[in-house]
Amino acid sequence: MGSDQTPRTRKGGFVVRNQSGFSTLYRLIDLSIITLLYYGSYAFFDFSVANVDLILLFVFVISFQLVAEAFDLYRSWRGYATIEILKSTSYCWAITCVATLTIGFFIVEAIEQPTSALLMWFASSGVALLSWRFVMRKFLFKIRQSGMNSRQAIIIGATKTGYNLAHQIIDNEQLGIQFQGIFDDRAEERLPHKFKNQVLGDIEHAINMARNNKVDYIYIALPMSAENRIRDILEKCADTTANVYIIPNFFIYNLMNARWQSVGSVQALSVYDTPFQGASNLLKRAEDIVVGSIILTILAIPMLFIAAAVKLTSPGPIIFKQKRYGLDGKQIYIYKFRSMTAMDNGPVVKQATKNDPRITKLGSFLRRTSLDELPQFINVLQGRMSIVGPRPHAVAHNEQYRKLIKGYMLRHKVRPGITGWAQVNGLRGETSTINKMVERVEYDLDYIHRWSVWLDVKIIVMTIFNGFVNKNAY
The missing domain is CATH 3.40.50.720 (NAD(P)-binding Rossmann-like Domain)
Known part of the structure; x- marks a missing residue:
């Protein structure tokens, strides 16, 4: 929970965030809760804490602060519903626990952490972080509703x-x-x-x-x-x-991730910006590497079978490489299993249509089930793409639509994704009219504006259950 106050102005007329007092207080309370419960959990099970055991405490505290920064947990929550604060706190706590356990797995031989104390610490810290925010929030509400501090x-x-x-x-x-x-x-x-x-x-x-x-x-x-x-x-x-x-x-204006930015002593408001800066960028990249590595490990053998099937059923390369726009509109190569006899990659790229004669028999199945997209997980590990983000279009299509759709290039403020908010909402395949592409771009910009780890998880789950097979994917 962040501070409950509004911005103030500094002498000279520049806007600053009045968060130093409350924000620092909340950080100190969180730090105290995490630390005290760590020692309390050890004491409850009558375990002593060695100096080397403090590594996990250090990892937890640093991870929580980084994740909290990414979720903007210590911003002003005045005017927000209590459930929103508790949700953000829960996400920060859960991600921190996973990060601590992951790092602890690699140093498990160096320290001896009793499982019972560790689990009690995780559970009690989560409950305490949520509880004190809930109580403080209700306390502030009561004060204001009674007329005090109004x-x-x-x-x-x-x-x-x-x-x-x-x-x-x-x-x-x-x-x-x-x-x-x-x-x-x-x-x-x-x-x-x-x-x-x-x-x-x-x-x-x-x-x-x-x-x-x-x-x-x-x-x-x-x-x-x-x-x-x-x-x-x-x-x-x-x-x-x-x-x-x-x-x-x-x-x-179509404000996208607007935030105040300091340029020396001058405050500038960003109108078009990316949500992936600082800790948010590290969090997004870590999500891509961890999830992408797990998926590639699981799909390695099926991908070998698909590659063999592509090679045996039609002449041509197994992997189709095509230039598309990536982060900041820079051109990248993306990988796909070849599903057509043609491999357009020039100034004119014809979209696939229903009963397109260029699509191979195997390619038709791969495209309907999105299996042709699997090599793009390699693009994810390379840093060219993300698992979740706006779907990249061929360069020729980008040049066409940027002239026709207002704000089209703003979707390139983030890395393109294998799946996206537009795709899980049914906007896949051929864009036969300009309105279909406009709607897709609106979903892409909405994703960028509302990005969170939870939204990424939601999109991934929706993709698993209803995003792979689509009647519009030719």
Whole structure:
């Protein structure tokens, strides 16, 4: 659970995250819980702790911090449902346990960890990490609902952004913010219909409320084009003691993994970004290596039989290599079992269609069952692809669709995948119309925007149960 506070501004006007106090506190509590329960589990079974035994404790603590960073566990959770915090904590704990056990397997000869104490430590730490967050969350809710630590807030700007913000404040009592109303200078006939009965007065009225100490928070929700108007309001707000926040209408952009980035002392908002940076990138890559290695080990013999069948049933190479766009739009070669007599890899690539004469008899079966994609697990271990991600298209198709579909190239902000969010939702095979490709791209961008390890696991499970065979895969 992260801090329950909103961002603040630093002298000089640059935005910073006000997480240092609460974030550090939560990290220290987590560290204390994990460490105390480690020693407590040993003491319960009357085992002594040798210096070498502390290796696993060190591994667990470091792993938990890295995974928590990837899941952004220590961010502000104000406004989120409690179940969301508990889910994120559970994922971090489970992944940390797996990582600790995996590393412990390789150093098992160097240390002697009693299984009973180890299992008790894992189980009790998971329960404790969840329990203290749940209790703290309920405690904060009770305080705010009782009126303690509550704040009075108004919104300047009868805009879509202001309207959405008002509903967020009203619908989330745990914020401890009492919404007073919306204020706007426009005449009633110029206001959008939905706001006509909700505007309590003009902006000067709102400023006077703040001057009379009736307002704690002022949210300015005017469009970014109203720069001069915003500056004038800010100058008037300087004559009050209210906390002032600007809510920019970034919804006009297709924000993807937006985050604040420091450029020296300047804060920049990323509009189009990748979710795989820092610990998240390491976590995603570890997922690919571990899962990919396991799958290749299991499928090695079946792949040998498929390779022999391809060679014996039609002339040509066993593996078909084709140029496609990978991470950051750079060209890569992907591997597939050859399923056609033709091997298009130039400026013109014809998509496979129903009853396509180029598809071999064995190739038809391989394509329907997705078995032709199995060599791409080698691409995964090479780092060219991921197990889960947007499916890569031929270079010729990329050049065609990037001119026709807005935001098409954003799907290349991550490594392409063997399976993806679009595929498990039935969007596979021939894209006979531009709308089919638009829908596929929308799913790809939604995956990038919502990425988590849990979403990857969900897609992999969906692929196993209903993603291999598809009537649209020709």
